[in-house]
Amino acid sequence: MAQLTIKELAKITGLSVSTMSRVINDHPDVAPKTRKRVKKIIEEFGYTPNLLAKDLRLQSTKTIGVVISDISNPFFARVVKGIENTARQRKYNIILCESTEQDRLKVEKESIETLLKKRVAGLLLTPVHEEVVDILARKGREIPFVLMSRHFIKTPTNYVVSDDILGSYLATKHLIEKGHRKILYLNGSSRLSDARDRLTGYKKALLEKGISFDESLVKTVSGINMEEAYKVVKRILAKKADFTAIFCFCDYLAMGAMRAIHEAGWRIPEDIAVVGYDDVEVASILEPPLTTVSTPKYQLGEKAVEILLDHLLGKKHKTLQQVVVKPKLMVRKST
Amino acid sequence: MAQLTIKELAKITGLSVSTMSRVINDHPDVAPKTRKRVKKIIEEFGYTPNLLAKDLRLQSTKTIGVVISDISNPFFARVVKGIENTARQRKYNIILCESTEQDRLKVEKESIETLLKKRVAGLLLTPVHEEVVDILARKGREIPFVLMSRHFIKTPTNYVVSDDILGSYLATKHLIEKGHRKILYLNGSSRLSDARDRLTGYKKALLEKGISFDESLVKTVSGINMEEAYKVVKRILAKKADFTAIFCFCDYLAMGAMRAIHEAGWRIPEDIAVVGYDDVEVASILEPPLTTVSTPKYQLGEKAVEILLDHLLGKKHKTLQQVVVKPKLMVRKST
DNA sequence: CTGTTAGCGCGTTCAC
DNA sequence: GTGAACGCGCTAACAG
Numbered sequence: 001m002a003q004l005t006i007k008e009l010a011k012i013t014g015l016s017v018s019t020m021s022r023v024i025n026d027h028p029d030v031a032p033k034t035r036k037r038v039k040k041i042i043e044e045f046g047y048t049p050n051l052l053a054k055d056l057r058l059q060s061t062k063t064i065g066v067v068i069s070d071i072s073n074p075f076f077a078r079v080v081k082g083i084e085n086t087a088r089q090r091k092y093n094i095i096l097c098e099s100t101e102q103d104r105l106k107v108e109k110e111s112i113e114t115l116l117k118k119r120v121a122g123l124l125l126t127p128v129h130e131e132v133v134d135i136l137a138r139k140g141r142e143i144p145f146v147l148m149s150r151h152f153i154k155t156p157t158n159y160v161v162s163d164d165i166l167g168s169y170l171a172t173k174h175l176i177e178k179g180h181r182k183i184l185y186l187n188g189s190s191r192l193s194d195a196r197d198r199l200t201g202y203k204k205a206l207l208e209k210g211i212s213f214d215e216s217l218v219k220t221v222s223g224i225n226m227e228e229a230y231k232v233v234k235r236i237l238a239k240k241a242d243f244t245a246i247f248c249f250c251d252y253l254a255m256g257a258m259r260a261i262h263e264a265g266w267r268i269p270e271d272i273a274v275v276g277y278d279d280v281e282v283a284s285i286l287e288p289p290l291t292t293v294s295t296p297k298y299q300l301g302e303k304a305v306e307i308l309l310d311h312l313l314g315k316k317h318k319t320l321q322q323v324v325v326k327p328k329l330m331v332r333k334s335t
Numbered sequence: 336m337a338q339l340t341i342k343e344l345a346k347i348t349g350l351s352v353s354t355m356s357r358v359i360n361d362h363p364d365v366a367p368k369t370r371k372r373v374k375k376i377i378e379e380f381g382y383t384p385n386l387l388a389k390d391l392r393l394q395s396t397k398t399i400g401v402v403i404s405d406i407s408n409p410f411f412a413r414v415v416k417g418i419e420n421t422a423r424q425r426k427y428n429i430i431l432c433e434s435t436e437q438d439r440l441k442v443e444k445e446s447i448e449t450l451l452k453k454r455v456a457g458l459l460l461t462p463v464h465e466e467v468v469d470i471l472a473r474k475g476r477e478i479p480f481v482l483m484s485r486h487f488i489k490t491p492t493n494y495v496v497s498d499d500i501l502g503s504y505l506a507t508k509h510l511i512e513k514g515h516r517k518i519l520y521l522n523g524s525s526r527l528s529d530a531r532d533r534l535t536g537y538k539k540a541l542l543e544k545g546i547s548f549d550e551s552l553v554k555t556v557s558g559i560n561m562e563e564a565y566k567v568v569k570r571i572l573a574k575k576a577d578f579t580a581i582f583c584f585c586d587y588l589a590m591g592a593m594r595a596i597h598e599a600g601w602r603i604p605e606d607i608a609v610v611g612y613d614d615v616e617v618a619s620i621l622e623p624p625l626t627t628v629s630t631p632k633y634q635l636g637e638k639a640v641e642i643l644l645d646h647l648l649g650k651k652h653k654t655l656q657q658v659v660v661k662p663k664l665m666v667r668k669s670t
Numbered sequence: 671c672t673g674t675t676a677g678c679g680c681g682t683t684c685a686c
Numbered sequence: 687g688t689g690a691a692c693g694c695g696c697t698a699a700c701a702g
Contacts, residue, residue: 021680
């Protein structure tokens with residue numbers, strides 16, 4: 001990292017460090033010709049300002065920490081795209097951390113600690129444990145953060161989520177109207193608000209249509225990914241299929257479920273109908289095209305960044321922003 | 336960012352800053368009881384070391400810059416997962432930058448400049464323009480970097496790629512053996528080595544089987560994504576389908592192509608066979624399951640990080656590492 | 671084992 | 687319009 005420093009640059013130009021600093025930051029108080037000459041030399045010698053020093057001096061960085069559970073999940077990939085693109089437009093960079101591993105809590109905690117040490121300007125998270133939020137609220141830490149896809153009840157925070165109750169209500173209702181009475185719900189961990197809310201929506205539709213809730217029809221996967229869903233559904237199918245439809249917590253799970261159903265020799269939707277959540281890009285070209293609940297993924301990331309920056313720039317300081325977007329049912333061939 | 340500093344911590348404990356530094360960094364030269372007491376206070380007061388200061392002092396960061404073209408592409412999502420996970424295991428973080436936009440060159444350049452300013456320890460890239468590599472090789476910049484999926488001929492660098500000629504050769508040969516003579520090749524920009532190499536492999540198989548190369552059967556999409564592929568194939572199909580198979584530069588393109596084919600009312604593979612490249616997770620559950628060329632995506636990212644760290648830690652300094660992994664044909668129902 | 675101090679690269683008063 | 691000097695928070699000699 002033997003780079004040219006501002007001091008050396010000053011030596012080369014024969015001017016002072018402060019003048020260097022001024023032209024680097026386009027400060028007005030510099031004679032036009034001086035500026036020109038210095039800029040030329042900067043170009044020629046390939047000077048690269050050290051943001052570590054600048055940020056330390058200014059006590060602020062243009063870096064946003066992002067903690068996401070699984071970038072392989074097309075839903076999150078899309079959210080991250082939204083985050084990165086809008087952040088970059090606003091001259092911010094993102095440090096991306098995953099927390100997929102078994103011991104998520106530990107990984108999440110460590111990632112956040114590291115991000116805090118790096119003095120990120122703010123945090124964007126899809127936390128698995130509420131405890132994580134407590135860490136951020138600890139004394140002396142007034143770092144802004146916004147949760148995505150999930151929120152916690154105990155701790156009020158900024159967040160951007162989908163109206164999960166509504167979404168899964170619509171999905172379940174749709175299935176019922178298609179004649180299904182026994183609907184398996186393949187859920188994520190009930191520790192999460194999105195999983196809980198989607199279960200609530202599921203129950204709500206059942207109730208409304210006069211179908212009694214059957215606890216045994218709710219299955220929980222240990223990890224939100226295709227492979228897990230595949231395994232779970234395969235196991236269920238091996239026993240006895242006492243249901244005619246599966247509603248999945250998200251499309252990524254639905255994909256695994258579909259694979260299991262196909263492999264078991266059942267047809268979709270004739271034998272088993274499938275509904276997902278998220279409306280991921282590939283949903284429409286699956287076999288068959290997946291009926292799902294559509295959510296604005298890119299915009300979710302975008303909005304999260306905007307809320308964060310509003311707080312950073314002190315615009316809506318202290319005012320909690322909680323955005324809930326309305327999902328939309330996309331009916332396709334899987335039901 | 337009003338955080339507790341090491342100096343204030345020293346004041347609280349009644350000890351010196353160096354002692355603080357020592358316990359923070361687990362330096363041996365500290366009395367056990369002192370260490371214990373200090374640690375307790377750190378915990379209690381919630382001290383968070385400032386890495387900006389530490390890194391500035393040490394002239395090195397544990398951050399890796401990653402410039403990827405499109406995180407929505409499941410291939411890259413998987414590669415990034417490999418990068419992030421192995422980096423994190425090695426105590427490094429990644430700053431992720433996308434360069435999808437129209438004016439890629441500019442975005443790529445800017446991202447790299449920013450990353451350099453942030454003093455990332457090294458760079459991982461899938462560059463679109465060779466020019467970008469020149470920037471990194473400029474005087475005074477001896478930052479290590481490794482290219483992924485592509486490389487350049489003019490400039491020798493570290494890289495991790497798939498044997499693209501072999502892969503597309505296998506794919507094309509497979510199609511020919513299935514009886515296809517008119518095979519459309521949906522390619523990415525020929526500026527890229529992977530696109531060029533895959534075209535070469537395509538031609539090689541043709542030549543070997545005594546089929547003359549037809550320039551008009553090579554179509555280039557302007558952007559590597561589903562939507563682009565969908566549009567291009569739709570347009571082609573609207574005219575006249577003078578081919579019985581499509582070989583796509585990657586699965587992501589294949590997905591768009593499949594959608595267009597379905598919409599046009601053709602069957603896969605009866606009317607048009609489709610082959611992709613990458614063997615993305617969803618490939619096996621598409622309609623129909625996609626025949627494709629399998630590449631170790633996660634491992635590609637993993638290997639890239641390892642090469643980078645080898646250089647950072649001075650192990651194989653100056654020795655260029657160029658890894659070429661052998662792809663494997665996965666025959667499924669789309670052919 | 672512990673404390674003092676210099677300086678990493680930079681921005682910012684405050685002089686001139 | 688320009689320069690000198692201080693300090694952001696931290697580590698690493700060096701001294702004790």
